[in-house]
Amino acid sequence: MASSTPLKSILKKPPSSYPATSSSSTSKADRDREVALYHANLLQQRKDVEFTIVLNMETLIDFPHAGPPHDASNPSLSDARSFKELLRPFRPSDYDALIVERNINELCGYALCPNPRTKETGGGLYRLLGMNGKAKDFKVVKKEELEKWCSEACAKRALYVRVQLSESPAWEREGAQTVNIDLLDEPKSEEDQAVEKMRNMHLNNTGDAERRQDSASLALERGETGAGRSGLMDIRIQENQTQDPAQPPSLDTEELSGRLDTMHLTMEGHTPSFGSRRQRRHEDEYGSPGGEDIDVDVDRDWRV
Amino acid sequence: MSADDDRAIKLREAGEREAARLWRAWRTVHEMVQDRGYELTEEEVKISLDQFKANFTGPDGTIDRRLMRFSARPSDAMMIKYANVPTANNPAAASADIGTIWIEFLPDSSVGIKQMRNFAQYLASNNFHTGILVTNVNITPAALKIIPAVASETRIECFVEQDLLVNITHHELVPKHVLLSKEEKTKLLERYRLKDTQLPRIQLGDPVARYLGLRRGQVVKIIRKSETAGRYASYRLCV
Numbered sequence: 001m002a003s004s005t006p007l008k009s010i011l012k013k014p015p016s017s018y019p020a021t022s023s024s025s026t027s028k029a030d031r032d033r034e035v036a037l038y039h040a041n042l043l044q045q046r047k048d049v050e051f052t053i054v055l056n057m058e059t060l061i062d063f064p065h066a067g068p069p070h071d072a073s074n075p076s077l078s079d080a081r082s083f084k085e086l087l088r089p090f091r092p093s094d095y096d097a098l099i100v101e102r103n104i105n106e107l108c109g110y111a112l113c114p115n116p117r118t119k120e121t122g123g124g125l126y127r128l129l130g131m132n133g134k135a136k137d138f139k140v141v142k143k144e145e146l147e148k149w150c151s152e153a154c155a156k157r158a159l160y161v162r163v164q165l166s167e168s169p170a171w172e173r174e175g176a177q178t179v180n181i182d183l184l185d186e187p188k189s190e191e192d193q194a195v196e197k198m199r200n201m202h203l204n205n206t207g208d209a210e211r212r213q214d215s216a217s218l219a220l221e222r223g224e225t226g227a228g229r230s231g232l233m234d235i236r237i238q239e240n241q242t243q244d245p246a247q248p249p250s251l252d253t254e255e256l257s258g259r260l261d262t263m264h265l266t267m268e269g270h271t272p273s274f275g276s277r278r279q280r281r282h283e284d285e286y287g288s289p290g291g292e293d294i295d296v297d298v299d300r301d302w303r304v
Numbered sequence: 305m306s307a308d309d310d311r312a313i314k315l316r317e318a319g320e321r322e323a324a325r326l327w328r329a330w331r332t333v334h335e336m337v338q339d340r341g342y343e344l345t346e347e348e349v350k351i352s353l354d355q356f357k358a359n360f361t362g363p364d365g366t367i368d369r370r371l372m373r374f375s376a377r378p379s380d381a382m383m384i385k386y387a388n389v390p391t392a393n394n395p396a397a398a399s400a401d402i403g404t405i406w407i408e409f410l411p412d413s414s415v416g417i418k419q420m421r422n423f424a425q426y427l428a429s430n431n432f433h434t435g436i437l438v439t440n441v442n443i444t445p446a447a448l449k450i451i452p453a454v455a456s457e458t459r460i461e462c463f464v465e466q467d468l469l470v471n472i473t474h475h476e477l478v479p480k481h482v483l484l485s486k487e488e489k490t491k492l493l494e495r496y497r498l499k500d501t502q503l504p505r506i507q508l509g510d511p512v513a514r515y516l517g518l519r520r521g522q523v524v525k526i527i528r529k530s531e532t533a534g535r536y537a538s539y540r541l542c543v
Contacts, residue, residue, distance in 0.1 A: 051449070100444055
């Protein structure tokens with residue numbers, strides 16, 4: 001019953017030196033400090049994120065770490081994974097800065113490409129592209145834009161990544177809204193590599209290809225589905241289940257008779273409907289029960 | 305005159321212009337370092353163009369920027385100016401936050417994170433307190449973000465050669481800026497019964513503030529000529 005703390009009335013305000021601020025026990029200075037701290041923390045968080053971006057950029061300048069068998073079209077798994085991880089807080093503008101930094105170090109702008117960037121020979125600020133293609137392929141491009149990459153393919157790969165980056169700054173992103181980045185050329189797993197090798201092999205010995213195709217079509221004709229075939233789609237043909245017993249087709253005289261009076265109006269099987277609609281309207285306006293009767297009679301005559 | 309001769313003359317003229325530009329930047333940097341209070345001799349500051357060319361011409365006949373580097377130690381007066389005043393709270397004041405300065409001209413045609421990191425590492429490994437990097441081109445924004453990151457080890461300041469062709473403080477419209485020591489600052493605030501935030505302000509990126517290497521919280525006294533009062537002093541807080 002007897003507690004150590006004295007009982008307090010919940011209606012009475014707790015005694016305070018400054019009654020105006022009694023709603024919260026803190027003084028104005030404390031509240032001000034809290035607000036200031038809150039905003040300072042937000043700013044600090046933002047600065048931290050910005051600094052991480054710079055550090056990530058620094059790491060990405062020296063990419064890729066993997067050796068010669070891997071290149072931009074087939075990056076090593078670890079490189080690709082860390083590339084995606086490091087790129088997470090980036091915005092497109094940061095990505096542009098990364099490309100510039102890599103170019104300063106004479107590397108291709110795509111971070112997973114180990115090649116040096118191209119150097120256009122000759123002067124001039126602009127280059128003409130697509131001279132022997134169609135007119136829509138023709139482009140006038142700044143020389144420095146071309147010098148960012150080692151090849152056209154790398155430019156495509158790099159820009160493919162760029163469009164996936166989020167425009168909103170990393171410190172404003174929600175936790176759930178993490179950026180998932182796909183590469184144009186994902187690193188291949190070992191099975192994929194094996195499959196690719198097989199495919200290349202097929203292309204190489206073209207003499208075999210014909211025979212193989214023949215045997216494949218033969219197998220298809222026989223209805224054999226080879227276990228080794230890895231088709232893109234898994235097709236299974238299934239018959240629809242029928243509920244009603246099948247009915248033989250019959251000459252539907254009723255329908256034919258309905259069509260016959262407009263048969264002369266049909267054009268290539270289509271009957272323009274405005275004539276009959278006008279007729280209908282005509283009936284609505286001037287038609288009488290008697291007139292309708294006559295129509296019905298006429299119809300009956302025709303049918304008999 | 306043949307075309308080759310013509311081209312050779314043009315090349316030489318371009319080289320001369322470049323040498324003159326670099327010489328002016330070199331002199332301005334020296335004046336700047338001297339105005340900040342570092343120890344430099346008069347002949348180091350007032351180097352003639354011929355002497356400059358003789359010192360810094362590389363094997364290929366042009367001025368070699370990699371040779372253009374020097375360091376300077378702070379003078380005693382400067383140490384006093386930057387000294388921390390012992391206060392009641394803090395009787396054992398820390399030593400002056402100032403040290404040797406290192407100045408380097410960079411020949412690279414583009415300056416990125418890598419170059420900035422190298423410079424910062426060089427400063428840190430040689431225990432230079434401050435470093436001034438003079439570049440030919442603008443530094444990439446990403447590289448500038450390195451500066452606050454290494455601020456705890458060294459201070460890095462960056463200038464573009466073009467900004468140093470003329471010493472701006474010699475212009476008649478630029479009044480004299482004098483840095484106040486911490487002691488002078490507290491006296492000033494006491495005398496006018498001010499908090500330091502109540503002073504007029506000068507930005508950290510102000511050309512003169514950059515020239516003097518001001519830091520946040522320092523106060524400069526600006527002495528202007530006045531038609532009515534002869535001389536008029538105002539004070540500005542660096543923010």
